[in-house]
Amino acid sequence: MASATPVVIYPPDEDGGRRVRIEGAIVGRAFSMQDVAAFMQEAGLQQFDEMDVVRSSLIEWRGGGPDVWAH
Template sequence: MVSSTPVVIYPPDEDGGRRVRADGSILGLAYSVRDVVAFLQEAGLQGWDEMDVVRSALIEWRGGGPAVWTR
């Protein structure tokens, strides 16, 4: 379950995937905002959509914001 601990989206790797971490656990490798939504829904945020991910202060984007998926 995702708590108030930030969700960290790491910089894109050489294939454009970004690791998604919440509560100290890697949730998966995202290739789009839609993937981030799916991981967060699986972690307990079922009501979240793409706009929630883009706008939320709970998300810490490293190496570029939600529009960056390449190195």
């Protein structure tokens, strides 16, 4: 993960899912912080958990922070 904010979490869609982009590639949709943590783990940060999702400077939240999951 080379760039300053390599992870972008997009605003919730009509189903409450948020697209997750890691280093330029869409890796899926998250419906909770646990889902985001799982994507981060798959990207190589095996120790990443939900608290890391909340406080990480690696993540740029668009359309609301980690507590926003409804459209």
